[in-house]
Amino acid sequence: MKNFLKWTVVCMALMLSLASCERVAPNYAGVLMENYGKEGKSDFKIVSGKVSTWEWGTELFQVPLFDQRGGFDEAVTLKAADNTEFTACPVYSYKVIKDRAVDVVFDNKHIGGGSDFMESLENNILEPRMYDLIKEESRKYKTDSLMADGGSLSFEKNLEKIVKDEFQKRGLELKSFSAQLEFSNKVREKIDSRNEVNTNISVLDQQIEEQKKRNELEQLRTEQLLIQSRGLTKEILQKQFIEKWDGKTPLYGVIPDFLKMTK
Template sequence: MTRSITTWIIAVVLIALFSVTAMTSCTRIDAGHEGILVKLYGTDKGVQDVNLVTGRVWFNPFTEEVFQFPTFVQTVDYPAFTVNAKDGSVFTVDPTISFRVTPGESPRIFSKYRKDIELITKTTLFNYARDAFRIQFNQYSTDSIISNRQSFEDKVQIALDNALRKEGFELEQMTSGLQYPEVIVQAVNLKNKAVQQAMQVENELKVAEAQARKKIVEAEAEARANELRQRTLTPLLIQQQFIEKWDGKTPLYGNSPTFFKNVQ
């Protein structure tokens, strides 16, 4: 009886141990991720030359471990940092990048860095981004950066993309968040203010000139009208206008009534 109980206990323990082992030796690779199988012991102690696709994966939990690397596009907003231009001006950069792991490159990335993707993003990729800006800034003067900002940012993005591709990543998009030195910002504001004031003065001069021309035209028109009236205002015309407006009474000019007054 004792032997039978002992056998049952051993069987139950083995079954429980087998169940726990079975549960821990199987994992599911989520969609949008790439799984890699890592040997914890042995001479390799690294990543097998196999990429585990999405789905369920069986492994030995005592000697192996499965890691998941996301292959979807991730966006990270890095903290701002300062960089010197070629002529010594200090610019502030607040970059944001969108990237993803190149399909099939997860084993190589893990084998090189031995870190998860989050830690690699915060350290390694940030260093690459900062170096890309630093190298390009050292090739541009302040005036060149301001007048060729789009070209400058395109070169930074190309340099960063090339660097990340060598490490198994693909750069999807980059925003520099470039901020000019305060002295330059003030100079630009003063220049814009001067231009606006000059435009305002020019507009006021145009209005004044237009008003002056209007008055001249009006004066010329009035003078011409007076001249025409003087030319057409003859004695006969005056007498005709008098007759048209006469009320039938004989007007008195001097000491005796006179019908018409000499206007010459």
């Protein structure tokens, strides 16, 4: 009877041990937490293969090392520097940096584990932080600049760099990011109307400048003619005539008075 109980206990212990083993899945980083993580990061380590999790305070986190794709379920409302409202519905992709898997788990273990760990990370940590960054960055731009040619692209490029740096701090590599800005029809009509007015003003300014140049040119011509007329005195005309006449060629028609006197 004693042997039977002994073997029963051994078998139950063996079954419990086997049932308390987990295997790290391919293309995942296994992060094992021991002692409930009471000693900080020293209670976390990278593991692979079959891992025993039967001890109290032990938990295995399976961290995927392949690309993860996320996106906001609903568009968020933002405000530009001129207080105009617009929306964004970011989509992004990222992956966990393998050497930083322990950091990812240690910093975010409070949100839970299991197969929903990455989804919980996105919903509770990453996307709220992204929203704050987008809101802060949008306040640096006016609506005109965002809607101008290449304006939203410039905004997204700057924002992508900010988000990338934030992910890097958290042990994640940002692979792609798009804010997907949207403006209401009312805002678009307002900007289009303003652009049309600015275009008309620009055309008028060019016409005014062109007319000024024409007026300046006409004035220069008038002054030139005036200067020339003042310079052609009687004495100058006499001198020019004498210099060109050889004194021998017969003169016909009306002979100037000064030639009659000379003759």
